[in-house]
Amino acid sequence: MRIGKLQELRARGINPYQPTRFDVTASSSDLHSSYERWEGQSVRIAGRVMAIRTHGRAMFVDLADEGGKIQCHLREDIVGPEQFALTEYLDLGDILGVEGTVFKTRRGEVTVEVHEFQYLSKSLMDLPDKRHGLTNVDLRYRQRYLDLLVNPEVRRVFDVRSRTIGFIRQFLAERRFMEVETPVLLPLAGGTEARPFATHHNALDMTLYLRIALELHLKRLIVGGFDRVYEIGRVFRNEGISTKHNPEFTMLELYQAYTDYHGIMRLVEDLLSGLVQYLQGSADLEYQGQVLHFTPPFDQVDMVERLFEKTGVRWEDIRSGEDAHQFARDLGIAVDARFDRAQVLDKIVGQVVEPDLVQPTFLWHHPVDISPLAKRDPAYPQLTERFELFVAGRELANAFSELNDPLDQRERFLAQQEQRREGNDEVPPLDEDFLNALEHGMPPTGGLGVGIDRLVMLLTNSPSIKDVILFPTMRPLGSADDL
RNA sequence: GGGCCAUUAGCUCAGUUGGUUAGAGCAUCCGCCUUUUAAGCGGAGUGUCGAAGGUUCGAGUCCUUCAUGGCCCA
Numbered sequence: 376m377r378i379g380k381l382q383e384l385r386a387r388g389i390n391p392y393q394p395t396r397f398d399v400t401a402s403s404s405d406l407h408s409s410y411e412r413w414e415g416q417s418v419r420i421a422g423r424v425m426a427i428r429t430h431g432r433a434m435f436v437d438l439a440d441e442g443g444k445i446q447c448h449l450r451e452d453i454v455g456p457e458q459f460a461l462t463e464y465l466d467l468g469d470i471l472g473v474e475g476t477v478f479k480t481r482r483g484e485v486t487v488e489v490h491e492f493q494y495l496s497k498s499l500m501d502l503p504d505k506r507h508g509l510t511n512v513d514l515r516y517r518q519r520y521l522d523l524l525v526n527p528e529v530r531r532v533f534d535v536r537s538r539t540i541g542f543i544r545q546f547l548a549e550r551r552f553m554e555v556e557t558p559v560l561l562p563l564a565g566g567t568e569a570r571p572f573a574t575h576h577n578a579l580d581m582t583l584y585l586r587i588a589l590e591l592h593l594k595r596l597i598v599g600g601f602d603r604v605y606e607i608g609r610v611f612r613n614e615g616i617s618t619k620h621n622p623e624f625t626m627l628e629l630y631q632a633y634t635d636y637h638g639i640m641r642l643v644e645d646l647l648s649g650l651v652q653y654l655q656g657s658a659d660l661e662y663q664g665q666v667l668h669f670t671p672p673f674d675q676v677d678m679v680e681r682l683f684e685k686t687g688v689r690w691e692d693i694r695s696g697e698d699a700h701q702f703a704r705d706l707g708i709a710v711d712a713r714f715d716r717a718q719v720l721d722k723i724v725g726q727v728v729e730p731d732l733v734q735p736t737f738l739w740h741h742p743v744d745i746s747p748l749a750k751r752d753p754a755y756p757q758l759t760e761r762f763e764l765f766v767a768g769r770e771l772a773n774a775f776s777e778l779n780d781p782l783d784q785r786e787r788f789l790a791q792q793e794q795r796r797e798g799n800d801e802v803p804p805l806d807e808d809f810l811n812a813l814e815h816g817m818p819p820t821g822g823l824g825v826g827i828d829r830l831v832m833l834l835t836n837s838p839s840i841k842d843v844i845l846f847p848t849m850r851p852l853g854s855a856d857d858l
Numbered sequence: 859g860g861g862c863c864a865u866u867a868g869c870u871c872a873g874u875u876g877g878u879u880a881g882a883g884c885a886u887c888c889g890c891c892u893u894u895u896a897a898g899c900g901g902a903g904u905g906u907c908g909a910a911g912g913u914u915c916g917a918g919u920c921c922u923u924c925a926u927g928g929c930c931c932a
Contacts, residue, residue: 377886430897431890433894434894435897448894479893482895484893486893501885502869503885504870505869507870507886508870512927618928618929649917850927
């Protein structure tokens with residue numbers, strides 16, 4: 376701690392925490408990108424001290440601002456002995472405002488010859504090592520501010536994340552989609568299968584659940600006459616933490632009336648190819664050593680057909696849970712003994728079909744028993760008009776022609792309630808209000824869900840979801856009871 | 859939930875078959891230095907070796923439990 380230096384400064388009448396503003400006239404990147412315009416000009420720059428190189432009666436100080444770094448030169452004969460004496464208390468990490476003229480050193484470095492400087496804040500703690508940065512992953516996630524300060528590539532990841540979401544909003548606005556906000560706190564959490572987080576509302580004295588999907592409320596809005604709606608929002612699933620899972624993550628869901636899953640496929644192709652082009656300047660993206668081509672049309676793979684090609688077994692020939700578990704054993708795939716037929720088959724597809732889907736590929740025609748909210752294919756009623764987009768072997772998006780038959784929907788929900796009674800606590804309770812909405816008539820609609828975190832992982836070549844979430848969920852240090 | 863690995867100075871890391879007072883670089887502190895930039899030169903201090911217990915004459919090192927994280931599997 377540098378309390379001593381702070382006290383010395385205060386003893387000299389300088390409180391580094393007192394300044395309330397500092398009017399900046401240029402950024403470091405301005406000076407670097409158009410030096411000719413700034414040469415000899417007076418500028419005001421502010422930033423964090425990242426390096427100090429003293430030279431007796433002069434010194435170099437590197438200031439970091441949001442766009443990069445700028446070197447500053449302080450000479451005792453220019454700033455004056457009183458100001459220069461204050462550099463005695465300067466530390467790495469301090470925030471400084473300087474005013475001076477722009478020049479180049481004999482080595483060609485763009486530099487500000489400081490005429491005056493001002494402490495704008497004092498750092499009482501040491502910065503991590505300037506050469507190695509901060510590599511301890513635990514500290515990087517727990518103290519992300521330090522990670523961002525000393526590891527510039529981390530800034531780039533979150534810049535891409537921000538621009539990705541900005542691009543999506545603009546893309547959808549151009550297609551006349553309306554952005555909406557639906558509730559996070561709900562008396563029941565539905566729209567997919569996952570364990571929800573539960574909390575308690577004191578005034579109503581009731582349990583409320585954090586949403587696990589956006590689907591059922593957005594479809595209510597389609598019933599209400601908003602024909603193109605979307606939400607980019609946080610959803611919460613009470614599951615384990617891994618490189619691919621964070622308990623809270625960000626989903627895009629959109630619904631478009633009077634189109635089907637083919638229309639959504641085209642939209643996904645346009646959105647992703649446009650996004651990659653926008654961020655990369657090309658349709659190719661490198662992820663973990665593989666080059667991915669985002670040029671439409673994307674490949675298409677029929678799920679049931681591909682399973683048959685891979686295993687010689689047809690989905691519909693597996694008629695019972697016992698058959699399914701035997702099928703899994705034959706393939707040498709370990710599955711939870713409590714899984715029912717559909718869950719086992721889903722797991723098998725995940726093992727034998729999905730890993731091959733490296734280039735952007737629509738895996739489509741999911742069986743109805745794993746697609747409770749998707750419309751049946753009229754030609755194959757046991758299959759649905761559904762697709763998942765896979766990239767690099769991972770699910771990136773999920774879409775279907777939305778089931779709008781309230782009677783079929785009720786039957787499927789009732790079948791789910793059987794599983795719920797059998798102890799599957801990932802199955803949501805029956806949402807009677809949603810059924811009531813469907814009973815008033817929902818137009819034919821195409822819907823899409825995209826995992827934004829996984830998308831950003833792809834776009835930033837990040838192997839872990841924690842790398843694309845600023846503050847990932849971590850177990851607190853020490854006992855949780857101490858907090 | 860299971861397996862493997864990691865945890866040593868503010869940061870990044872060494873530390874031999876158990877053996878004297880636990881080391882290096884950066885950062886920090888003191889001195890010098892007016893175009894350096896991994897600045898340089900001279901000097902100094904770094905510490906609950908993740909925590910607790912155990913084995914031993916002796917533990918950073920071996921054993922047990924726990925904590926946190928990583929990787930793989932479920």
